[in-house]
Amino acid sequence: xxxxxxxxxxxxxxxxxxxxxxxxxxxxxxxxxxxxxxxxxxxxxxxxxxxxxxxxxxxxxxxxxxxxxxxxxxxxxxxxxxxxxxxxxxxxxxxxxxxxxxxxxxxxxxxxxxxxxxxxxxxxxxxxxxxxxxxxxxxxxxxxxxxxxxxxxxxxxxxxxxxxxxxxxxxxxxxxxxxxxx
Amino acid sequence: xxxxxxxxxxxxxxxxxxxxxxxxxxxxxxxxxxxxxxxxxxxxxxxxxxxxxxxxxxxxxxxxxxxxxxxxxxxxxxxxxxxxxxxxxxxxxxxxxxxxxxxxxxxxxxxxxxxxxxxxxxxxx
Ligand SMILES: Nc1ncnc2c1ncn2[C@@H]1O[C@H](COP(=O)(O)OP(=O)(O)OP(=O)(O)O)[C@@H](O)[C@H]1O
Ligand SMILES: [Mg+2]
Numbered sequence: 050x051x052x053x054x055x056x057x058x059x060x061x062x063x064x065x066x067x068x069x070x071x072x073x074x075x076x077x078x079x080x081x082x083x084x085x086x087x088x089x090x091x092x093x094x095x096x097x098x099x100x101x102x103x104x105x106x107x108x109x110x111x112x113x114x115x116x117x118x119x120x121x122x123x124x125x126x127x128x129x130x131x132x133x134x135x136x137x138x139x140x141x142x143x144x145x146x147x148x149x150x151x152x153x154x155x156x157x158x159x160x161x162x163x164x165x166x167x168x169x170x171x172x173x174x175x176x177x178x179x180x181x182x183x184x185x186x187x188x189x190x191x192x193x194x195x196x197x198x199x200x201x202x203x204x205x206x207x208x209x210x211x212x213x214x215x216x217x218x219x220x221x222x223x224x225x226x227x228x229x230x231x
Numbered sequence: 232x233x234x235x236x237x238x239x240x241x242x243x244x245x246x247x248x249x250x251x252x253x254x255x256x257x258x259x260x261x262x263x264x265x266x267x268x269x270x271x272x273x274x275x276x277x278x279x280x281x282x283x284x285x286x287x288x289x290x291x292x293x294x295x296x297x298x299x300x301x302x303x304x305x306x307x308x309x310x311x312x313x314x315x316x317x318x319x320x321x322x323x324x325x326x327x328x329x330x331x332x333x334x335x336x337x338x339x340x341x342x343x344x345x346x347x348x349x350x351x352x353x354x355x356x
Contacts, residue, residue, distance in 0.1 A: 050270055053284045059269050066298065106265045164278050171281060172264075172296045176241045205245060207293065209285030 052122060052160025053085065053149060056122045060145055061169055065176065067091025067143065073179040074166065077160075078228065081152040082131070083159065090142040098128070099137045122147055129156035163219050166191075170215060173199050174206040180219070182228045189222040232334040248290065258292045258327055259312040260284075265299035271306035272325060280309075283333050292337060303350065311336060320348040 050058050057074060064072045069091035077084045095103065103123050122135040122145070131148035149156050165178045170193050178198075181190040193206060200211065223229075241321050262268070262277045273296075278295045309332070311319050319345035321332060328346055335341045341354045344350050 056271050058264070059266050062264055062266075062269075062298065089246070114321055121266070139243070161278075164255065168274060168277050168281065168296075171294070172277075196238065199235060201316060204242045208245050209281070209288070209333050210245065211238070212281060213285055214238055214241055 050121055050125060051157055053083070053125070053157050053161040054160040054165040055156075056118075056147070057085060057124055057162065058165040058169070059118045060122055061165070064089035064091050064143065065169075065173060067093070069142070069176060071177045072169075072180070073178075073181075075181045075183070076162070076228075077183040079185070081150050083149045083151050085147045085149070086144065087146075088142065088144045093139040093141050093143055095139050099135060099200075102135065103133075119145070125149075125157060129153040131156075163216065163223070167194040167212060167215055167219070171207045171212050182223060182226065184185065184226045184228050186226040189219070189226055189228065191219055191222070257314070260292065260294045261310045261312070262294070262296045262338070263298070263300040263306055263308040263310075264296040265303075267299060268306040268308065271323075273307040276307045276309065276324050276329060279329040280333075283329060287333070287338075289337070302348070303352075305351065306349075313337075313340075321346045322348045322351050329340035350355045 069089035073088045075086045126133045126147040130150040130153045137143040178193045307324045309321045
């Protein structure tokens with residue numbers, strides 16, 4: 050995977066498959082360290098399963114025998130001198146945390162994180178998302194529930210104009226906190 | 232957050248057109264988004280479809296995603312479902328191909344043969 054934001058997109062697919070109704074993605078940039086936390090309230094995993102899930106040969110998918118998402122994310126973080134952890138509870142949800150040292154030459158760029166997030170808001174209007182980004186300059190927090198509240202029941206998040214509004218809104222706020230990691 | 236009034240206005244405009252939209256039958260564009268698809272470049276393809284649909288103001292076209300479609304080596308894969316027609320599967324799609332899929336196929340109903348899985352399989356044996 051060439052970008053951290055592509056790993057995030059991939060990990061989000063796990064949360065979606067797990068039936069989550071609320072997914073939170075938090076990015077925090079402190080000095081050289083970028084911490085990514087992805088939390089969902091999906092079906093979770095048993096203790097034994099989580100213990101094995103970083104192994105690429107562990108998957109519940111049926112179209113092929115290897116699941117690569119988590120093991121690739123872990124490898125990406127560790128190769129950059131960062132760290133990785135995953136916590137899960139059956140019936141409660143899952144939290145995946147990855148830390149990247151962005152000064153390390155082996156660290157992939159963050160890439161189009163807004164594209165990752167907005168594509169998911171639009172593809173899954175039924176799921177609530179919180180997307181936050183914290184830097185030394187402050188915090189941006191975008192909660193799709195606030196947007197849905199304004200839009201009411203008849204207008205969905207996948208309305209093209211709404212998508213463009215979200216894009217601009219997030220971009221503006223990220224500029225204010227100087228969240229440019231690349 | 233960017234001005235809420237603006238979002239309010241979008242809501243009003245959309246509500247005004249929503250009744251029209253209901254009459255249109257939907258075309259669905261589905262992009263494969265498993266690890267294989269994402270690694271092969273599915274995200275820019277998905278975003279390009281979303282942008283084009285928004286910019287050309289195509290009502291009645293929805294863009295969505297699915298897990299692994301089962302042909303990992305042919306990703307990014309895009310499926311187009313039109314009412315009363317058979318599903319069309321495009322393979323190894325990149326953002327530069329999106330414009331033609333939209334103009335030829337989705338707007339004018341003419342499948343872009345050379346992007347389809349059938350064409351690919353026949354010419355890459
Ligand atoms: N957030 C989650 N909630 C519940 N189960 C999860 C979650 N994330 C992963 N899993 C379980 O762990 C397995 C391995 O995940 P991983 O992302 O590594 O591979 P995959 O999703 O199976 O396949 P791929 O990511 O290659 O498309 C999944 O099949 C799923 O059963
Ligand atoms: Mg996965």
